Structure formats: C-alpha cells, structure tokens
Amino acid sequence: MSRRHPWNRPDPEWPVHESVVVWETPFFEAGYDTIERPNGDLADYYWLEPADAVIVVAPTAEDELVFVEQYRPRFRMRSLGLPAGGIDDGEEPIEAAHRELREETGYRAEELSYVDSYVPSGWTRYVRHVFFATGLVAGEPDPDEGEVIETLTVPVDEAVDVLRSREGPVNGFALTPILLAREDGLL
Structure with missing residues (x-):
C-alpha cells in the first residue's frame, strides 16, 4: 500500500x-x-x-456486515455506512482501521487485511484505504466527541440492496469497499 x-x-x-x-x-x-x-x-x-482515511468491511460470524448509521448535517439526512475515519498524524492506516472499528462500533478485529485504496472523488485529494476484518469480538463503542452513531448489522447478501434502498443517493463510501471486497472473493 x-x-x-x-x-x-x-x-x-x-x-x-x-x-x-x-x-x-x-x-x-x-x-x-x-x-x-x-x-x-x-x-x-x-x-x-x-487527511487520508480508512474504511472497514467487517463481517460477523453470523455472516452479517457491521454498519454504522448517523445523521450527516452536511447532507441533512441519516447515512448508512461502514466504520470509517481519518488517519491521525503518525498513524499507519491499519492502526487507524483498528481504532475506528473499535471507536465507532465497539467491535475488535483479530485481524485486518488490506483490500485496496481509492480516491473518492475528483475534487478531493485524499485516499481511502479499505480493510477487511476477521475474527470480530463485540464490545462497547467509544465514539469521538460529537459523533452520534448507531451500530447495526445487515446480512452480507442483502448489504448492497439495503444501501440502494435508502432515501437519497447511494453512499459510495460504503458501496465501493463492499464491491471491492466482493470482487476479491472476501464476501
């Protein structure tokens, strides 16, 4: 990477x-x-x-994907996405992925593997690094100040349909990583 x-x-x-x-x-x-x-x-x-960011595709042992739902003031709507966040100065992407998964959902991953990186749009100059989590262990979330996040799970085989059925445009921050993981045979 x-x-x-x-x-x-x-x-x-x-x-x-x-x-x-x-x-x-x-x-x-x-x-x-x-x-x-x-x-x-x-x-x-x-x-x-x-700052560059990470996003985590995290399936549970029950073959469900861990999602986060939160109100996005910029969009004036609730958004369904994957655990994600910025990479802090001096932090490696894999460390940020572990941290964001734990903070936003409470889940800890026994292992994270790198999937791919992409640039989300033509206007932004930053990279999203996608990681795939295995061996999830549930815990208590510890969101950053100001984050109001709900954690939910969706069956893996319904994840894309659930994202596409939401009001408003499809959340590419969730869709792109899911499709990359699917293309790599991880889902």
Whole structure:
C-alpha cells in the first residue's frame, strides 16, 4: 500500500505553475493549482484535501456486515455506512482501521487485511484505504466527541440492496469497499 499521492508528483505534460492554499480548517485544506494544459493554456483546478482515511468491511460470524448509521448535517439526512475515519498524524492506516472499528462500533478485529485504496472523488485529494476484518469480538463503542452513531448489522447478501434502498443517493463510501471486497472473493 503506497502512501504517496499522485498529486504530489510532477507531470511534465500538465506542469503546476502555482499551488495555493486558500482556506485551512482542522479537518481539511482547500485551494487550487494553476496548471498548464498541453495546449499551453493556464487554468485553475480547485481541490479539497482532508487527511487520508480508512474504511472497514467487517463481517460477523453470523455472516452479517457491521454498519454504522448517523445523521450527516452536511447532507441533512441519516447515512448508512461502514466504520470509517481519518488517519491521525503518525498513524499507519491499519492502526487507524483498528481504532475506528473499535471507536465507532465497539467491535475488535483479530485481524485486518488490506483490500485496496481509492480516491473518492475528483475534487478531493485524499485516499481511502479499505480493510477487511476477521475474527470480530463485540464490545462497547467509544465514539469521538460529537459523533452520534448507531451500530447495526445487515446480512452480507442483502448489504448492497439495503444501501440502494435508502432515501437519497447511494453512499459510495460504503458501496465501493463492499464491491471491492466482493470482487476479491472476501464476501
């Protein structure tokens, strides 16, 4: 698993003339890069850059997936997803995956295996690292301050249908990792 980001390397066909951070918060930076297109034109490309994150596909011994449901103020709706969260400074992705699974759901995994990494959208410059949990042991959640999370389980063979049947757009943060795990024969 590489922690190098493609946006940190030079590309001679699309050189960066300037990179500007316009806004910084404790959660992300926002800015733009002035890029020279292959035809010589300069254009600004805007981005958001939060910390990299992890997401955990966690099936129980009963062949159910562990989900988290929470209200998402940005979307003005409840969201069903998988245990996930940001990687803290100095933390390895697998450590963050163990931590987020425990904090959000109370479950501990005997083992986590790396599945894949992906960039969630064309506007955000961060990577989601997907892990698959085995040997789950139930426990008490310990969410971060401000997180109001409910833990529930859904039969593995119904997980995609449950996600797609929810009001609003499908949660890609849950769908993509489930499909990656399924493609790898883990589900």
